[in-house]
Amino acid sequence: MPTLDRQDAVFVLDLxxxxxxxxxxxxxxVNAALGEVEKAEGPRALVxxxxxxxxxxxxDLDWLAAHSDDRQDYVTAVHAxxxxxxxxxxITVAALQGHTFAAGAMFSLAHDFRLMRADRGFWCxxxxxxxIPFTPGMSALIQSRxxxxxxxxxxxxxxxxxGQEAAAAGIxxxxxxxxxxxxxxxxxxxxxxxxxxxxxxxxxxxxxxPVLTLLRDTTNPLG
Numbered sequence: 001m002p003t004l005d006r007q008d009a010v011f012v013l014d015l016x017x018x019x020x021x022x023x024x025x026x027x028x029x030v031n032a033a034l035g036e037v038e039k040a041e042g043p044r045a046l047v048x049x050x051x052x053x054x055x056x057x058x059x060d061l062d063w064l065a066a067h068s069d070d071r072q073d074y075v076t077a078v079h080a081x082x083x084x085x086x087x088x089x090x091i092t093v094a095a096l097q098g099h100t101f102a103a104g105a106m107f108s109l110a111h112d113f114r115l116m117r118a119d120r121g122f123w124c125x126x127x128x129x130x131x132i133p134f135t136p137g138m139s140a141l142i143q144s145r146x147x148x149x150x151x152x153x154x155x156x157x158x159x160x161x162x163g164q165e166a167a168a169a170g171i172x173x174x175x176x177x178x179x180x181x182x183x184x185x186x187x188x189x190x191x192x193x194x195x196x197x198x199x200x201x202x203x204x205x206x207x208x209x210p211v212l213t214l215l216r217d218t219t220n221p222l223g
Contacts, residue, residue, distance in 0.1 A: 001016060001025070001026065001029050002014060002015050002016055002020075002026065002029045002030050002033055004033040004036055004037075007186065008190070009042070009043045009044050009045060009190060009193035010044070010045050010046070010047055010186050010189045010190050010193065011033075011036070011037045011040070011044060011045070011046045011047070012046075012047045012048075012049065012186070013030070013033050013034075013037075013046060013047070013048045013049070014048075014049055014050060014051060015030070015048060015049070015050040015055065015056060016050060016051070017050070017051040017052040018052065018054065019054045019056070019057040020050055020054055020055065020056040020057065020104065021056070021057050021058060021059065021060040021061075021063075022056075022058065022059050022060050022078055022081075022103055023060040023063055024060075024063070024074070024077065026060075027077055027078065027081055030081060031081060031084065034046075034084055034085065034088060037088070037090060038088065038089065038090075042196075043193040043194045043196055044090050044193055044196045045090050045091045045092070045093070045189035045190065045192055045193040045195075045196065046088065046090050046091070046092045046093070046189065047092075047093045047094075047095055047182070047185045047186055047189050048092070048093075048094050048095065048111065049094075049095040049097060049182055049185065050097060050098060051097075052098060053098045053099060053121075054098045054099045054100075054104075055094070055096045055097060055098050055099065055100040055104055055108070055121070056100060056101070056103070056104025056107055056108075057099060057101050057102070057104055058101050058102030058103035058104045058105070059078065059102060059103045071222075072221060072222060075135060075221045075222055076218050076221045078103060079135070079137045079138075079214075079215040079216070079217075079221055080215070080216065081107070082106060082107065082110045082137070082138075082141055082215050083110075083211075083212050083215035083216050085107065085110040085111065086110040086141070086204065086208055086211065086212065086215070087201060087204045087205045087208065087212060088201070088204070089196060089197055089198060089200050089201030089204070090193075090195075090196040090200065091112050091113070091189060091192035091193070091195055091196070091200070092110075092111040092112045092113070092189075093111060093112065093113045093114070093115065093185045093188050093189045094107075094108045094111040094113070094114045094115070094185075095115050095181050095182050095184075095185035096108060096114060096115065096116040096117065096121065096123065096163075096172065096181075097117050097121065097178060097181055097182070098117070098120070098121045099121050099122055099124075100116075100121065100122070100123045100124070101122070101123075101124050101125075101126060102124070102125060102126055102127065102130075102132075103138075105123055105124060105125050106125075106138055106141055106142060108123070109141060109142060109145040109146070110141065110145075112192075113173050113185075113188055114171070114172040114173055115172060115173060115174045115175075115176060115181060115184055115185050115188070116163040116166055116167070116171075116172040116174070116175050116176075116181075117163050117175070117176070117177070117178050117181050118162075118163035118164055118167075118175035118176055118177055119163065119177065119178070120163075120178070121162070121163065122160035122161060122162060123160070123161045123166045123171055123172070124154075124158065124159065124160040124161065125142065125154045125155055125158060126158045127155070127158065128155070128156055128157070128158045129158040133223075134155065135221055135222055135223055136214050136217075136221075136223045137211070137214040137215040137217065137221060139155075140210065140211040140214045140215070141211055141215065142154070142155060144208060144210075144211045146169075146170065146171060147169075147170055150169045150170055150171060153169075154169075154171070163175035163176075
């Protein structure tokens with residue numbers, strides 16, 4: 001399960017050491033951690049990372065198959081997590097040390113910055129291959145954070161981007177080796193810790209207002 005630590009002005013949220021799928025308990029744990037970051041005072045920033053082969057493998061499809069009646073509520077909770085992270089009033093940095101797929105990739109896009117391991121791991125939106133359409137909120141999030149060409153290619157081709165390819169496409173800001181990945185993410189977050197607060201939150205909220213509206217739509221999140 002996710003754990004939250006603090007290194008001076010930087011909070012570090014480790015998403016876990018498994019596939020880090022979006023089980024309801026996992027979502028609740030991440031939300032609790034974000035609440036701790038939000039209520040803290042003074043300069044602060046957030047790095048999310050993980051341990052092992054995966055950063056996040058996306059939705060918990062096994063749980064969803066066993067709880068099909070809860071599908072709409074589940075998607076609403078996933079959307080709410082994306083919206084919360086996208087508008088969080090601190091600078092956020094994702095350190096992608098492993099595979100980052102589907103909703104995990106969307107979760108990474110809700111961060112302000114993304115760094116990725118250069119030599120192993122893929123970033124991928126596989127929905128076209130696994131026959132699961134993007135919700136309107138998901139589509140809006142992806143298209144707001146990637147160039148039109150990259151968003152189109154990633155969404156319709158389900159291409160797996162390695163670290164260097166993801167950096168070249170603008171999906172991540174930097175590809176680096178595993179040994180320096182988390183350190184680089186911490187340093188980047190630390191340089192922006194002084195920006196935390198209401199002004200930053202307002203900037204993000206206004207910048208992504210149309211996306212946030214769709215992600216926070218609880219009446220018909222599936223479209």
